[in-house]
Amino acid sequence: MFTFTLPELLQQLANGLTIGCLYALVAIGYTMVYGILRLINFAHCDIFMMSMYFCYYFITVFSLPWPVALVLVVAATALLGVVIEKAAYRPLREAPRISLLISAIGVSYLLENLATVLFSGVPRSFPAVGNMQEMVEIGEVRVARLAIYAPIMMVVLLVALLYLINKTKTGMAMRAASKDFETARLMGINVNKTISVTFLVGSALAAVGAVIWGQKYPQIQPYVGVMPGLKCFIAAVIGGIGNIKGAVVGALMLGVLEILLVWRFSALSGYKDAFAFIILIAILIFKPTGLFGETFVDKV
Amino acid sequence: MLKIENLKVSYGGIEAVKGISFSVEQGQIVTLIGANGAGKSTTLRTVVGLVKAASGSIVYEGEELTGLPTDQIVRRGITLVPEGRRVFPDLTVLENLKIGAYTRKDDLSQDIEWVYSLFPRLKERHWQPAGTLSGGEQQMLAVGRALMSRPKLLMMDEPSLGLAPLIVQDIFSIIREINRQGVTILLIEQNANMALRIAEVGHVLETGRITLSGSGAELLSNDAVRAAYLGKSK
Numbered sequence: 001m002f003t004f005t006l007p008e009l010l011q012q013l014a015n016g017l018t019i020g021c022l023y024a025l026v027a028i029g030y031t032m033v034y035g036i037l038r039l040i041n042f043a044h045c046d047i048f049m050m051s052m053y054f055c056y057y058f059i060t061v062f063s064l065p066w067p068v069a070l071v072l073v074v075a076a077t078a079l080l081g082v083v084i085e086k087a088a089y090r091p092l093r094e095a096p097r098i099s100l101l102i103s104a105i106g107v108s109y110l111l112e113n114l115a116t117v118l119f120s121g122v123p124r125s126f127p128a129v130g131n132m133q134e135m136v137e138i139g140e141v142r143v144a145r146l147a148i149y150a151p152i153m154m155v156v157l158l159v160a161l162l163y164l165i166n167k168t169k170t171g172m173a174m175r176a177a178s179k180d181f182e183t184a185r186l187m188g189i190n191v192n193k194t195i196s197v198t199f200l201v202g203s204a205l206a207a208v209g210a211v212i213w214g215q216k217y218p219q220i221q222p223y224v225g226v227m228p229g230l231k232c233f234i235a236a237v238i239g240g241i242g243n244i245k246g247a248v249v250g251a252l253m254l255g256v257l258e259i260l261l262v263w264r265f266s267a268l269s270g271y272k273d274a275f276a277f278i279i280l281i282a283i284l285i286f287k288p289t290g291l292f293g294e295t296f297v298d299k300v
Numbered sequence: 301m302l303k304i305e306n307l308k309v310s311y312g313g314i315e316a317v318k319g320i321s322f323s324v325e326q327g328q329i330v331t332l333i334g335a336n337g338a339g340k341s342t343t344l345r346t347v348v349g350l351v352k353a354a355s356g357s358i359v360y361e362g363e364e365l366t367g368l369p370t371d372q373i374v375r376r377g378i379t380l381v382p383e384g385r386r387v388f389p390d391l392t393v394l395e396n397l398k399i400g401a402y403t404r405k406d407d408l409s410q411d412i413e414w415v416y417s418l419f420p421r422l423k424e425r426h427w428q429p430a431g432t433l434s435g436g437e438q439q440m441l442a443v444g445r446a447l448m449s450r451p452k453l454l455m456m457d458e459p460s461l462g463l464a465p466l467i468v469q470d471i472f473s474i475i476r477e478i479n480r481q482g483v484t485i486l487l488i489e490q491n492a493n494m495a496l497r498i499a500e501v502g503h504v505l506e507t508g509r510i511t512l513s514g515s516g517a518e519l520l521s522n523d524a525v526r527a528a529y530l531g532k533s534k
Contacts, residue, residue: 172399176388182350183386188374188403188449 007140012263013256018147018216020255021154025209026232027239027247028161029081029202035242036178036198038097042104043084045229046111047203051077051210052126052220053119059127066129074207081203082196090192115222123221126214133215146215153212157205158248165244170197178242227273234280240290249291254279301326301484302347302378302453307356309339309346316342318508319356324453324501329475329485331495331516333529334505340488341383343505344455347486348380349373360453375403377452381459385442389431393422396430396441400448408448415444418474436467443471447478454478455486460494472498492529496520504529 026048033041054076058069088103132146165171173194176184181191213228214220235254239246254276262269283290302324309317317339324330332340345351347358349370358365365373387396397415401408416423419440425433430441439459446454459475460468472494479485479498489495496502499516504525512525519525 169402172395173402175391176399179388179390180386183382183388185350185370186348186374186380186382187399187445188371190369190371 010139010141011143012259014141014143014147016256016259017252018143018150018255019259020252021150022209022213022216023228023232023235023251023255024154024248025157025205025212026228027235027251028158028244029206030233030236031239031241031244031247032198032202034236035244036174036195037089037100039089039100039104040233040241041202042101042229043088043107043111044202044206045225045232046108046115047077047081047084047225048206048210048213048229049115049220049222049225050080050111051203051207052214052224053115053124054207055129055211055214056124056126056220059129060124066127070129070211073211074204077207077210078200078204081199081206085196085199090195112222112226119222121221123219126218126220128218129211129215132212144215146212150212153208154248157208158244161201161205161244164201170194174198231273231276234276237280237290238283240293243290243292246290246292301361302486303357303359304343304347305357305359307343307346307358308354309342309351310354311342311351315354316508317346320503320505320508320510322503322510322513324484324486326484327479327482328501329479329487329499330501330503331499332486332488332503332505333490333492333495333519333525335490335529337507338505339508340505341457344380344457344486344488347373347455348378350380371403374449377450379446379449379451379454381442381446381454381456383457383461385435385438387430387433387438387441387445390429392427393430393433393441394426396445397422397448400445401450403449411448411450415447418447418477419444436463436470439463439467439471440474443474443478447483451483453484453486455488457488458490459487460489460491468494490529492525493520496525 026044029044030041033039033044051073054073055069058064058072059066064072084107088107089100092100092103132144132149134145135142136145165174173184173189174197176187176189177191177194184191231254232251235251236247237250238253239248239250258272258275261275262272304323305321306319307317307321308315308319320343332343334340342351346353347365349365349368353366360376360378388399391399397412398408401411421437422440422444425437430438433441443459459471463471468491475485475487476498487495487499496516496519502514502516502519503510504512504519512519512522514522
């Protein structure tokens with residue numbers, strides 16, 4: 001099992017990294033929403049799914065040029081995230097957290113069934129965007145262009161996101177609101193607006209993830225978001241939910257480990273998804289706060 | 301400057317403030333004293349919009365505040381230093397000060413220097429996460445953070461709570477200094493002795509009503525106040 005060539009290893013790492021970057025883009029959305037609302041946004045995976053349908057409609061059905069379509073997809077998905085927050089979570093701001101969680105599960109089912117009614121359960125094929133599916137050879141490694149674009153896209157978006165959070169006033173408001181709504185309000189921060197921005201950013205990133213995901217797995221149906229959604233949630237937990245860098249590291253780890261597992265133990269490849277859950281269970285048992293989880297103790 | 305009339309506030313069916321009226325004039329230090337549960341904190345929290353009034357009015361510079369969201373009230377020049385300090389523990393001292401000026405768009409360097417001149421300890425520790433400060437330093441930071449919004453009316457909820465007597469002295473002398481520089485102050489305290497000494501006007505709250513009002517000096521020498529809040533026998 002330990003006999004392989006270097007190009008083989010690089011090939012597999014490239015695949016793992018691509019998947020990891022996709023997971024990261026979606027995992028950030030989970031972790032950001034958790035950070036500010038302490039809510040696992042179960043609807044996030046269905047926002048991802050809707051985003052794939054938006055892409056299908058804008059490119060395949062309306063035949064828009066793909067750059068225009070992508071802008072519209074990201075905008076529509078971001079809007080969907082904001083609307084969901086306003087309609088399903090904001091009215092429950094003062095309610096117990098469990099109500100919020102149940103509302104999130106409700107939105108998830110609503111979107112899945114809405115998609116079944118609107119777009120039917122027949123799988124659609126995802127349109128090719130640009131030349132992302134074209135194969136290129138680097139030395140002896142053959143990968144789709146996607147494997148090059150995905151990490152670049154992820155790094156650029158991550159840097160932009162970290163800049164937004166750490167260096168801008170909006171980011172400062174987000175960090176303050178994630179600690180203490182009431183004191184944030186006393187600083188003159190409009191907490192509702194800040195939460196909307198969080199959903200906007202998280203959903204927009206999920207849209208980018210969805211488009212790239214569709215290049216790798218070009219099939220859309222109303223439940224397409226469920227498994228990637230769970231994986232990304234696991235990635236966020238591995239990294240320490242609430243921590244953005246943690247979510248990215250968790251996602252890359254999960255992506256690479258999954259691919260390596262399937263590669264070296266091909267007999268076990270059917271258990272690829274189970275493997276992710278085993279990691280989740282292990283993390284919850286041995287390091288429940290995740291790799292980069294908060295351990296800050298508040299002074300009373 | 302601030303005029304509260306017949307204010308009533310309820311929490312889940314319990315009336316915490318049962319119709320109080322008082323006013324705060326420009327440049328004054330006004331204090332509300334009273335035991336736990338008298339409705340002092342609730343009054344301040346209602347002024348700043350964190351709690352909704354059941355009835356009554358709060359007029360600030362001629363404008364009705366009840367019904368406005370907190371961020372709008374803060375933009376009008378009122379701020380509250382909350383009970384228990386509530387600094388943002390994983391933001392640095394400097395970031396905490398900057399967030400206090402969230403509503404402002406102009407240059408902050410002068411104000412930061414001003415806060416540092418009031419609290420030199422904060423300057424020494426400007427790079428530390430606020431969670432690592434001592435209780436007294438956190439209180440200083442909470443006051444400094446509130447000043448960064450350049451408030452016209454600064455409200456403080458128990459600034460001396462849980463602090464060593466020497467630090468309490470410091471905090472009160474700084475409250476006086478801030479007032480001398482033109483900020484109107486509405487202070488609530490259980491440490492009635494200290495509060496009444498610096499206040500022009502004091503009101504005694506008991507179970508949601510004002511039972512006694514007067515100048516700080518009058519209340520300090522009032523027998524009932526002495527017995528109830530200053531721990532002196534009649």
